Amino acid sequence: MNPWELYKKYFNAWEGATATYLEHWLKSPLVLEPAGAWLSATMKLKAQADQATASFWGNIGLPTKRDQERALHKLNQLESKLLDLEEKLADLPPSTGSR
Amino acid sequence: MNPLLRFMSRPPPAVGQTPADVVHRENKWRLLRYRPRPSGVSHPTPLLLVPSLINRHYVLDLMPGKSLAEWLVAQGFDVFIIDWGTPEDEDRFVTFDDVCDRTLGRALRVACRLAGSERAHVLGYCLGGTLAAIYSAARPERVASLLALAAPVGFHDDGMLSAWTRSKSFDVGAVVAATGNVPWQLMQSAFHMLRPTLTLSKAVSVLDRAWDDEFMNGFLALETWGNDNVSFPGECYRRYIEELWRNDALLAGTFTLSGTPVHLEDIRCPVLAVTFEHDNIVPWKSAAALLSRVSSEVKQHIHLPGGHVGAVISKKAAATLWPQLAEFWRAAS
Numbered sequence: 001m002n003p004w005e006l007y008k009k010y011f012n013a014w015e016g017a018t019a020t021y022l023e024h025w026l027k028s029p030l031v032l033e034p035a036g037a038w039l040s041a042t043m044k045l046k047a048q049a050d051q052a053t054a055s056f057w058g059n060i061g062l063p064t065k066r067d068q069e070r071a072l073h074k075l076n077q078l079e080s081k082l083l084d085l086e087e088k089l090a091d092l093p094p095s096t097g098s099r
Numbered sequence: 100m101n102p103l104l105r106f107m108s109r110p111p112p113a114v115g116q117t118p119a120d121v122v123h124r125e126n127k128w129r130l131l132r133y134r135p136r137p138s139g140v141s142h143p144t145p146l147l148l149v150p151s152l153i154n155r156h157y158v159l160d161l162m163p164g165k166s167l168a169e170w171l172v173a174q175g176f177d178v179f180i181i182d183w184g185t186p187e188d189e190d191r192f193v194t195f196d197d198v199c200d201r202t203l204g205r206a207l208r209v210a211c212r213l214a215g216s217e218r219a220h221v222l223g224y225c226l227g228g229t230l231a232a233i234y235s236a237a238r239p240e241r242v243a244s245l246l247a248l249a250a251p252v253g254f255h256d257d258g259m260l261s262a263w264t265r266s267k268s269f270d271v272g273a274v275v276a277a278t279g280n281v282p283w284q285l286m287q288s289a290f291h292m293l294r295p296t297l298t299l300s301k302a303v304s305v306l307d308r309a310w311d312d313e314f315m316n317g318f319l320a321l322e323t324w325g326n327d328n329v330s331f332p333g334e335c336y337r338r339y340i341e342e343l344w345r346n347d348a349l350l351a352g353t354f355t356l357s358g359t360p361v362h363l364e365d366i367r368c369p370v371l372a373v374t375f376e377h378d379n380i381v382p383w384k385s386a387a388a389l390l391s392r393v394s395s396e397v398k399q400h401i402h403l404p405g406g407h408v409g410a411v412i413s414k415k416a417a418a419t420l421w422p423q424l425a426e427f428w429r430a431a432s
Contacts, residue, residue: 087208
């Protein structure tokens with residue numbers, strides 16, 4: 001067996017065993033709970049920082065990023081509702097006469 | 100070393116090459132219709148392909164020879180696909196109902212209208228299959244058949260993703276409040292955790308087969324797709340995690356779509372569930388659970404070896420899986 005084939009054989013054996021071992025540990029509450037707590041704490045900190053920034057801009061009468069996002073989202077919703085109306089109009093039976 | 104040098108100087112692979120036209124565009128999503136084969140469409144009922152919300156649609160049209168869409172067009176099907184697009188900051192408010200009811204519903208209606216058909220066959224892949232199953236249960240009128248390809252329906256399993264989303268300290272509300280759209284990097288890191296040694300395995304495979312152009316083209320195309328992810332609209336993600344993952348609401352029968360109760364038992368069209376033995380993203384039992392709930396007279400289960408992506412787009416899939424999908428649709432038309 002050439003050295004590369006030998007390397008692959010040992011690598012595959014190592015990889016399979018390591019993956020099984022890591023899978024077991026990574027889904028353990030001993031790992032997941034602290035990871036979840038760390039992620040949640042980091043996210044709460046970021047949300048608080050964003051809130052403080054937004055309050056600053058809001059207090060001097062400027063729209064916040066969230067205000068702009070809401071406005072754009074409303075425009076997207078309006079577009080979607082117009083398309084709903086277009087669909088309903090297209091589904092109406094053709095008029096059979098005129099006034 | 101020559102093959103490795105060639106590998107490093109290789110241009111990025113061309114993906115999503117099957118010719119298609121944009122037939123509808125709304126907010127960030129688009130509906131594409133693949134151009135029919137020169138001899139025309141031979142199946143009157145169109146197909147709507149619904150990819151996962153967090154991946155690019157071109158996984159189903161990866162590259163010539165490894166494209167389900169290309170193959171279906173060649174078989175005479177009229178094929179539509181949803182491209183979910185890239186959510187922007189304002190899309191943090193997009194809800195699960197917006198995605199599953201409004202978008203999927205519109206895509207289905209547009210596909211039917213353009214194809215001149217009352218109904219369409221729906222193929223949902225991964226989360227796209229979950230969306231398709233929910234839609235088919237709540238709004239069955241236009242669904243000719245449902246094909247759920249590695250689509251999770253039961254979310255309480257012994258996999259890592261299920262354990263992670265159900266861990267008590269994971270506060271999904273805090274993540275959504277802080278990030279708006281949930282960054283794809285966060286989700287991709289969770290997928291990497293499913294098999295942390297995978298990157299090393301890939302490196303060894305590349306060293307081993309760098310001389311094989313066909314392998315390398317497929318490998319690079321798949322890597323291009325695998326690293327081209329999109330963020331998840333925040334409000335949609337919150338409900339996805341809280342109701343589907345944490346409460347297993349689909350199997351519990353407590354899920355609603357725009358206020359309409361979603362009971363999988365209400366699905367009566369022909370259903371085919373395709374599952375993969377070594378799928379570590381969607382454990383096969385959580386995908387096969389669909390068949391035990393639907394009321395369809397025609398329900399089939401194809402269970403194959405292989406993983407979540409490779410088993411769908413490989414050469415082997417083209418020879419074995421795809422013809423079975425086409426046969427299912429022919430019978431369901």
